Amino acid sequence: MARFELVIFDNDGVLVDSEPIANQVLADLLTGYGWPTTFQDSVNTYLGGTLQHVRDLVEPQLGRPLPADFEDQYHERLFARIETELTAVPGVADALDRIDLPTCVASSGSHPRIERTLKTVGLYDRFAGRIFSADDVTRGKPFPDLFLYAAEQSGSAPDRCVVIEDSPYGVAAGKAAGMTVIGYAGVTPADRLQDADVIIAAMTELLPELDRLASR
Ligand SMILES: [Mg+2]
Incomplete structure (x- = not known):
């Protein structure tokens, strides 16, 4: 990777x-x-x-x-x-355990909503201090601002970032930011995420796809 x-x-x-x-x-x-x-x-x-x-x-x-x-x-x-x-997305905690890259959160939700939901499912401690909200920028998704802000705050160039998104707005924002985008077709039909670089249907596919994208 x-x-x-x-x-x-x-x-x-x-x-x-x-x-x-x-x-x-x-x-x-x-x-x-x-x-x-x-x-x-x-x-x-x-x-x-x-x-x-x-x-x-x-x-x-x-x-x-x-x-x-x-x-x-x-x-x-x-x-x-x-x-x-509320529950965690199936398989995502296991995927987070195994990713050996820095991670962060970038969400259209307000900070209180992000914090509340992550705490409810037990994932908050994994991301505390690395959570970015549309509240932090002028323009939310589908504009690239939030992802660019998250990259800048993390000290990474946009073309070194991978975005995991389940919405057409988020996929558009990630591509507009010049990032690699993995679309997760959970609730969203896969054909609405077709602008993503790859689409996965389950979080068990996340690590294999990250490896594959990194080696191409
Ligand atoms: Mg989403």
Whole structure:
């Protein structure tokens, strides 16, 4: 793995298996605000983006702003369900045990959300001090800013970084940053991650793919 210096993990859907919960919470909230949205609508349209991006997409079509407490409502409902339902993505703890490269987290979620979810599944201590949020930069995914910031803070050149992502926005952000991108097709259909350098369907494939990419 000589070529790579840093492995950047997305959080939601890659470390913590939060997307089934988060997309149901978002769909229910938007529907309650008068913008009917199914779970699959939410996966297809919003997965991997920020809540600001949800506002930017919904408000022009709805013809009025979403409530001022939209973000608070979302986090309140999400955290309540995470406490009892959230698990780590299958196989990711074992993959982290075996990676012999520096790692970090770069997530569209807020810092409190990232910390809360990682602590709930027991992965927080592995990344403490190496967690980067869309809150830290002006433009979130699909812009490259967050990944470039994570690389800079870690002292690695972008072309020495590998990004693990489960959303089209995240894949786009990683490629725009000039990084190698591994797409994880967990909840997201693989064909929506086709811009990634490789796509894996299970975390058991992560280490073999890192080795293969490093040697090509
Ligand atoms: Mg994700």
